[in-house]
Amino acid sequence: MSASKPARTGTLTDARRSIRGRGLTIELPDGTTLLDAVSGTFNLPLGYSYPGVVAAIREQATHAVHLSSEFTGERAQAAVRPLLEKAPPGITKAWVRDITGSTANECAVRIAQKATGRREVLSLFLSHHGQTLFTTALSGNSFRRSAFPAAQSGSGVKIPAPYCHRCFYGQNYPDCGLMCADRMEDFLEFASGGSVAAVIVEPVLGNGGNIVPPPGYFERLRDICDRHGILIIADEVQTGLGRLGTVFGSSAVGLRPDIITLAKGLGGVGMPIAAVLMRPELDVLAAFEHSFTSGANPLALAAMEATIEVIADDEFLAEVRRKGAELGDLLKDLGKQSALVSEVRGLGMMWGLEISDSDGSPDAATAREIIRVARAEERLVLRPSRYGFGNVVKVRPALVARDDEITDITERLARTLTRVEKQISTGANR
Structure with a gap:
């Protein structure tokens, strides 16, 4: 110099x-x-x-700003344990190698595909699941895919959202009998390729317009998925971590997922970090099948630890x-x-x-x-x-x-x- x-x-x-x-x-x-x-x-x-999270990040920065997941895996599992203790029934395992909700949702789909041996994913009209080509394809807004031909393939099947204010079927709740859920079986039979691994849903459809599904919708969805051997992925990137008044948004709306994705709020003050939680039999990925350079980096883990301490209270x-x-x-x-x-x-x-x-x-x-x-x-x-x-x-x-x-x-x-x-x-x- x-x-x-x-x-x-x-x-x-x-x-x-x-x-x-x-x-x-x-x-x-x-x-x-x-x-x-x-x-x-x-x-x-x-x-x-937020002072407590900022202090945790500052303290961590004096020790190590970056470490590979080889050195942070044990800490990541310890950090996420308080969340698992308050997770919906059966959710006991975690994958902490992502920094954004987009790739966390891709991880969840990979888990579902590998665990079931199936390929397709169902998602809802108006849903939003990420910014990558794959998660853009999963999302239920065509304007986000129109300029990108590669996003048109592998996106699975879209089904109408439980949007009571502007019902796709022209019905009125509760007289509708939850037609929006029941019609899923028609899409399985006539629109899918017969290889549906999972349905991915937001407890509240955030980007689509803050759409709150009606009471009973998610219980009906669970019954249908159980009958057909389909996993439910709860995209809690926006609704998780206290946003709906509970640690997990699923708990606030009667949703029993098999896999949960978290991001956004997990870093408390904007620190990028994401996690995928799942039932133990779905912990099927090898490390090389889904991993990122900055996944589980120590600064993000410090922010996550301090955030969970506040939000899980x-x-x-x-x-x-x-x-x-x-x-x-x-x-x-x-x-x-x-x-x-x-x-x-x-x-x-x-x-x-x-x-x-x-x-x-x-x-x-x-x-x-x-x-x-x-x-x-x-x-x-x-x-x-x-x-x-x-x-x-x-x-x-x-x-x-x-x-x-x-x-x-x-x-x-x-x-x-x-x-x-x-x-x-x-x-x-x-």
Whole structure:
């Protein structure tokens, strides 16, 4: 190194530290603060820079920033044990070699295929299971595959989602008799290749529009899968780790999976890490069949350990349920007052506002405008469903949100809806 160019000391430059996050607040370089109502990209259950997790990461960094899974495997298994103790019945094994939900879902499919000797996977319309070519193919949105020919093969069969507000079959719950579940057998017989290994489902369809399946749906699905020897993969990348008020979202909706995938919230403050949990007889993969360079790296494990210590606590989860109910009540009241909102639905700290036009049709353009106005006028960060193609405004604050922050979110959202309604009534450009 040149003598005229001293070594860096590790101090952050102004440019690198210009955006700060604490709790639910983002501070921009110009001093503007934003209130984040969606937990980053739903991966910050403990908000920005939660002290206990940050301290664990900092401490680990003084020992080793990276180690291969050869050296971290035992620690990874110990770290995930508290989750296994609270997992749905029969889930006792874990695979911790991923850093993202996309590859965790690929791992789950590999497990299902190897364990059953079958090939195909069923998934739901409007589902979202990842960003890789394979998980994009699994997901139930054609716009995500349209530009990528390689994503068209090996994607299995898509079946209608349990979307009661806009039922595919034109039925009304509960008089429908859960037709959306029962019709799965028709797809097995007439649309599959007769080699279905698994069905992959989200306890709540997050990206698809915060769709909460009706009571009894998952129990019916379990019965059908048992009759046909099909495994159930619960994609809990968005719903796991306290988001629905329970450690596992499956437990909140009556789902009994064979395999569970976790990511996003597992790192607490955005540290990338993912895990796959399963019944013991499904622990069939050899190490070389699914492994990644940074899987089970020590920084991520440190974050996971500290996060689980917080989220698996019964008192913490009781508070999440209380605050989630409070948030839901406030949003439902708001929805009753706005002509733009046709339904408010959710569980725990995972809510969505369905935006419809005057004749009840989905209105994605207005949903996008609500999100734009919220950011520009109210400094409130929201996110849309289906990458902006959908008509649902998602509200999912960090699990550590205070009561006053929950009230603040809903008040800013109420003012936003009023502004957008006025724009529409006056014919203002969106």
